[in-house]
Amino acid sequence: MVVDCMGHRSPIALQQRGGQKPDGVCVQVGCCATADGFAQWGQTGDFFCTAGDASAGGPSGRARVQHFWQAFPTSSDEENERSTYMFTYLKPSPEMPSLVDTLEAFWTALPGYQRLDGREDPLAELNVSRVVFGWFPTYRRNAPLQPSFDRILSVGDASAVQSPISFGGFCAMLRHLPRLRSGIDLALRSDSLSRDELALLAPYLPNLSSAWMSSAAMTARPYNDRAPPSPIVNQLLEGNFKVMSELPRKEAITFFRDVTTLKTLTAVLVGQTLTMATLLPSVVAEIGALEIGEFGLHLMMLAVYTGLHTVSPDEPLPATGEVSGEDYRRSCYRDAWRYGSGLD
Numbered sequence: 001m002v003v004d005c006m007g008h009r010s011p012i013a014l015q016q017r018g019g020q021k022p023d024g025v026c027v028q029v030g031c032c033a034t035a036d037g038f039a040q041w042g043q044t045g046d047f048f049c050t051a052g053d054a055s056a057g058g059p060s061g062r063a064r065v066q067h068f069w070q071a072f073p074t075s076s077d078e079e080n081e082r083s084t085y086m087f088t089y090l091k092p093s094p095e096m097p098s099l100v101d102t103l104e105a106f107w108t109a110l111p112g113y114q115r116l117d118g119r120e121d122p123l124a125e126l127n128v129s130r131v132v133f134g135w136f137p138t139y140r141r142n143a144p145l146q147p148s149f150d151r152i153l154s155v156g157d158a159s160a161v162q163s164p165i166s167f168g169g170f171c172a173m174l175r176h177l178p179r180l181r182s183g184i185d186l187a188l189r190s191d192s193l194s195r196d197e198l199a200l201l202a203p204y205l206p207n208l209s210s211a212w213m214s215s216a217a218m219t220a221r222p223y224n225d226r227a228p229p230s231p232i233v234n235q236l237l238e239g240n241f242k243v244m245s246e247l248p249r250k251e252a253i254t255f256f257r258d259v260t261t262l263k264t265l266t267a268v269l270v271g272q273t274l275t276m277a278t279l280l281p282s283v284v285a286e287i288g289a290l291e292i293g294e295f296g297l298h299l300m301m302l303a304v305y306t307g308l309h310t311v312s313p314d315e316p317l318p319a320t321g322e323v324s325g326e327d328y329r330r331s332c333y334r335d336a337w338r339y340g341s342g343l344d
């Protein structure tokens, strides 16, 4: 059996996708640097922050781009050293800003975001020790990636199991490791290595699919003319954070950890509908009826998976020796309900 863990540019994964274009891309740039002005932030950090509204970007200005920021103190003893990142969600097309454009925008906006802009030449004050840049794709369809061949299974970024909101592929892999470890063990012990049998280890996950809606609302897409500036992402986020601040802390933290469960998603949706009703028509226009309809189906499946997980008892299997194909399949279904409902 081959386990493909060659990341999102894995030749095996690309071959299986047959030229499928990603539905979303997160472009992330940043740096680790020291500057006198950073000391003002002490040990505080920003987890998810905006410093302005969405505005025109890309070569023709037809992409409406919302930049998000993160900033953290580093592990060094120097209190004026910080890691700062800027990222943006894009729907891939030639109208979108490139990685280089995004890095240029980062240097331009960094002094404003970190309040260094009162200084004579804020960028000259930066002593940069490291620059980071990268991009990650997400797929609305065929995620996690279904095996196309017998005996080949994709894991990690190659399988596109990462969330379309946080794009945290490393954390997604850690989260799915127990499921994959026991699933691969049972597949080998039951000799269930055909394409269809391995597909049970890359199951439909309604919580992953329903997370698409949140990222769709923040994703830059091309407009026919120069994109007008828009506060819609900030308004949505402000409303969302207000709703979350009123949720029980446990629920809010679940949501912040990018775990979609029926309970948290319903609470946020009800809160949004009650408090942000006037914003909803523009959000629907921005996202599109088709994606909203699909979201409704995933939400329904999230409820079904939550119910199935709740009523399905654990059936521990022997730790060694052969198991039957039936045991393997039942275990995969139980895992799919558990992980797909966010209750893992």
Ligand SMILES: Cc1cc2nc3c(=O)[nH]c(=O)nc-3n(C[C@H](O)[C@H](O)[C@H](O)COP(=O)(O)OP(=O)(O)OC[C@H]3O[C@@H](n4cnc5c(N)ncnc54)[C@H](O)[C@@H]3O)c2cc1C
Pocket (backbone or CB within 6 Å): 005, 006, 007, 008, 009, 010, 011, 028, 132, 133, 134, 135, 155, 156, 157, 158, 162, 167, 168, 169, 170, 171, 172, 173
């Ligand atoms: C700037 C940036 C910030 C990030 N921040 C976070 C974060 O905060 N939280 C988080 O959870 N995730 C984060 N990620 C994502 C995270 O790094 C990835 O999701 C994770 O590394 C995926 O692990 P992987 O093992 O699946 O793939 P990779 O780490 O990409 O490993 C794939 C390996 O396969 C090798 N390889 C590729 N092709 C071949 C080949 N043909 N032959 C042989 N070897 C090959 C590559 O060299 C590489 O070593 C970030 C990524 C970037 C770029």
